[in-house]
Amino acid sequence: MKVLSCHVEVEMGKQKSEAEPDSCDWPEPIVRVQSLSESGELLIPNQYIKPQSERPCLYVKEMNIPVIDMTGLVISREETMKQISEACRKWGFFQLVNHGVWTELVDRVRENWRKFFHERKEVKEKYANTPKTYEGYGSRLGVEKGAILDWSDYYYLNYLPHSHTKWPAHPPSLREVMEEYTKEILRLGEVLLKVFSLNLGVKEDTLQNAFGGAKDVGACLRANFYPKCPQPDLTLGLSSHSDPGGMTFLLPDEQVFGLQIRKDNQWVAIRPARDAIIVNIGDQLQVLSNSIYKSVEHRVVANPDKQRVSLAYFYNPKNDILIQPISELITLETPALYSPMTFEEYRRFIRAKGPRGKFQVESLKSQR
Numbered sequence: 001m002k003v004l005s006c007h008v009e010v011e012m013g014k015q016k017s018e019a020e021p022d023s024c025d026w027p028e029p030i031v032r033v034q035s036l037s038e039s040g041e042l043l044i045p046n047q048y049i050k051p052q053s054e055r056p057c058l059y060v061k062e063m064n065i066p067v068i069d070m071t072g073l074v075i076s077r078e079e080t081m082k083q084i085s086e087a088c089r090k091w092g093f094f095q096l097v098n099h100g101v102w103t104e105l106v107d108r109v110r111e112n113w114r115k116f117f118h119e120r121k122e123v124k125e126k127y128a129n130t131p132k133t134y135e136g137y138g139s140r141l142g143v144e145k146g147a148i149l150d151w152s153d154y155y156y157l158n159y160l161p162h163s164h165t166k167w168p169a170h171p172p173s174l175r176e177v178m179e180e181y182t183k184e185i186l187r188l189g190e191v192l193l194k195v196f197s198l199n200l201g202v203k204e205d206t207l208q209n210a211f212g213g214a215k216d217v218g219a220c221l222r223a224n225f226y227p228k229c230p231q232p233d234l235t236l237g238l239s240s241h242s243d244p245g246g247m248t249f250l251l252p253d254e255q256v257f258g259l260q261i262r263k264d265n266q267w268v269a270i271r272p273a274r275d276a277i278i279v280n281i282g283d284q285l286q287v288l289s290n291s292i293y294k295s296v297e298h299r300v301v302a303n304p305d306k307q308r309v310s311l312a313y314f315y316n317p318k319n320d321i322l323i324q325p326i327s328e329l330i331t332l333e334t335p336a337l338y339s340p341m342t343f344e345e346y347r348r349f350i351r352a353k354g355p356r357g358k359f360q361v362e363s364l365k366s367q368r
C-alpha cells in the first residue's frame with residue numbers, strides 16, 4: 001500500500017456503493033485453474049495473460065527478509081524489539097522462527113489443505129464460493145467482467161467473528177487442525193500487537209484496543225493452491241497486492257518458492273527460512289501507524305514444474321471500528337495521512353475490485 005492522501009481515502013469511501021458486490025454471482029463462469037493445468041494444454045487461455053507491464057521476471061534477486069527469533073523477546077528483548085521495529089519500517093515483512101507453534105501442527109495444517117485441493121472435483125465444488133462473502137472454494141478475486149485472472153485456486157474461510165464458518169467436511173481432520181492452529185495465530189497476533197505498540201512509543205495495549213480488543217478481532221484465512229503452469233512468464237499465481245487487513249501470518253510452501261515482494265521498487269524473491277512463519281504488515285496497520293509501518297506489495301509467480309500450496313492467515317481489526325492514525329503519532333510535523341474508515345468499508349471496496357483495486361484508485365486520483 002502506498003501512502004494514500006486523505007482525499008484518496010475519502011474517494012474510496014465514496015465509491016463504496018458503486019463497487020459493492022451486490023450480485024451473488026460471478027460475472028463469468030468459473031473455471032478451476034487446477035483443471036486447466038491438468039488438461040495438459042501448453043498454452044494458457046487469454047484470460048490469464050497479464051499485460052506486459054505486469055508480467056513477472058521469474059529469476060529475480062533473492063533476498064533474506066529479516067528473521068526474528070521470538071525467544072529473543074525473553075532473552076534479549078531490547079535487541080529483538082529493535083529488529084522487529086526495523087523490519088516493520090523498512091520491509092513490512094519478517095520471518096518468525098521459534099514462534100512456539102509446533103512443527104507437527106504446522107505440518108498437519110499444510111497436509112490437510114494439500115489433501116483438500118486433491119479431493120475429487122465433486123467434493124470441492126460443494127463449497128464453490130460467490131462474491132458475496134468469498135467463503136469457500138474459489139478461483140477468482142474481484143467481480144470485474146473481463147478481468148485478467150490469476151493462475152490459482154483458493155479456499156477462503158471466515159473464522160472470527162464466529163459465524164457459520166464454511167468448513168469443508170473433507171479431509172475430516174481439517175477443521176480440528178485449523179481450530180488448533182487458529183489459537184496459535186491469535187496468541188502470536190496479541191504478542192505482536194503489544195510489541196508493535198511499544199515500538200511505536202505508545203502504551204502496549206494501544207493497537208489491540210484500536211483493533212477493537214483481543215476478543216473482537218477478525219480472523220480469516222486463505223489457503224492458496226497454485227497449479228503447475230505451462231507459461232509462467234505470461235501470468236502470475238497471485239497478482240501484486242498489499243494485504244487489506246491488520247497483519248498476515250503466511251505459511252509458505254517450503255519446497256516450492258514463488259513469493260516475491262517489492263523492495264525499494266524492485267521485485268525480490270523470498271526464500272523462506274526453515275520452519276518460519278512469515279509475518280507482514282497489512283494496510284490497517286499502515287494506517288494506524290500513520291505510515292511508519294509499511295504494508296508492502298507482494299505477488300506470487302507461477303511454476304512450470306511444481307504445484308504450490310500456501311496458507312495466509314489474516315489477523316484483522318473488528319469490522320465496524322473506525323481505523324485511523326493513532327492520535328499520539330500525530331504532530332504538526334507528522335499530520336494524519338489517512339481519514340477514518342472502517343475495515344468493513346475498506347474490504348468491501350477491495351473485494352469488488354480484486355487485489356489491484358486500491359492501486360487503480362490511487363492512479364485514478366493521481367491523474368486528476
Ligand SMILES: O=C(O)CCC(=O)C(=O)O
Pocket residue numbers: 222224238243250252253258259298299300309310311312
Ligand atoms: O502464496 C504466498 O506465498 C502468498 C499468498 C498471499 O500473499 C495471500 O494469500 O494474500
